[in-house]
Amino acid sequence: DTEVTQTPKHLVMGMTNKKSLKCEQHMGHRAMYWYKQKAKKPPELMFVYSYEKLSINESVPSRFSPECPNSSLLNLHLHALQPEDSALYLCASSQSWGMGTEAFFGQGTRLTVV
Amino acid sequence: TQLLEQSPQFLSIQEGENLTVYCNSSSVFSSLQWYRQEPGEGPVLLVTVVTGGEVKKLKRLTFQFGDARKDSSLHITAAQPGDTGLYLCAGEGREYGNKLVFGAGTILRVKS
Numbered sequence: 001d002t003e004v005t006q007t008p009k010h011l012v013m014g015m016t017n018k019k020s021l022k023c024e025q026h027m028g029h030r031a032m033y034w035y036k037q038k039a040k041k042p043p044e045l046m047f048v049y050s051y052e053k054l055s056i057n058e059s060v061p062s063r064f065s066p067e068c069p070n071s072s073l074l075n076l077h078l079h080a081l082q083p084e085d086s087a088l089y090l091c092a093s094s095q096s097w098g099m100g101t102e103a104f105f106g107q108g109t110r111l112t113v114v
Numbered sequence: 115t116q117l118l119e120q121s122p123q124f125l126s127i128q129e130g131e132n133l134t135v136y137c138n139s140s141s142v143f144s145s146l147q148w149y150r151q152e153p154g155e156g157p158v159l160l161v162t163v164v165t166g167g168e169v170k171k172l173k174r175l176t177f178q179f180g181d182a183r184k185d186s187s188l189h190i191t192a193a194q195p196g197d198t199g200l201y202l203c204a205g206e207g208r209e210y211g212n213k214l215v216f217g218a219g220t221i222l223r224v225k226s
Binding site (some may be wrong): 048 | 159
């Protein structure tokens with residue numbers, strides 16, 4: 001099983017809304033990631049969790065708040081987003097952080113901010 | 115400046131043709147991964163190469179890692195419409211804090 005499951009698949013939210021994106025993996029991976037991807041561009045790293053601790057925050061605005069409740073789950077809480085935050089949000093996991101481990105991606109959440 | 119230069123950016127070919135996508139860097143990577151992504155979906159891992167000079171084959175796809183582990187190529191033989199998608203190379207190495215560094219991607223369209 002190399003599956004990373006993301007919910008919801010699509011999300012439309014207003015600029016004053018609060019919503020959460022969810023990600024789950026059952027591969028026993030200890031590193032999980034959030035990426036943001038604009039159309040026809042490569043994914044951009046946002047956050048890295050290693051052993052349930054935040055290891056990297058790529059200077060992401062505070063309106064994006066990650067959470068790792070346990071080793072299988074990763075959330076991204078959204079609040080007061082802007083229309084330019086509309087993008088495909090991808091979750092990924094790997095066996096560990098760094099050193100050539102393969103990253104497996106979820107299907108993504110297509111977020112539209114209106 | 116793109117850390118991983120991927121070329122070509124766009125490729126539109128007829129079914130049955132061969133093609134090669136290149137991924138180049140001035141830095142050494144401990145591993146390099148190739149992904150294929152369809153619109154609205156997440157990237158799907160095709161292969162990981164870790165040894166300089168390594169060649170891996172996946173049906174009609176051949177992946178090569180340069181001897182110096184600074185470059186890689188993806189060759190597709192007899193392309194089919196189902197090969198259409200965004201191809202991404204991604205490298206990992208100490209120089210980049212062990213983060214996965216992505217190339218800009220190659221949009222491939224195979225016409226029937």
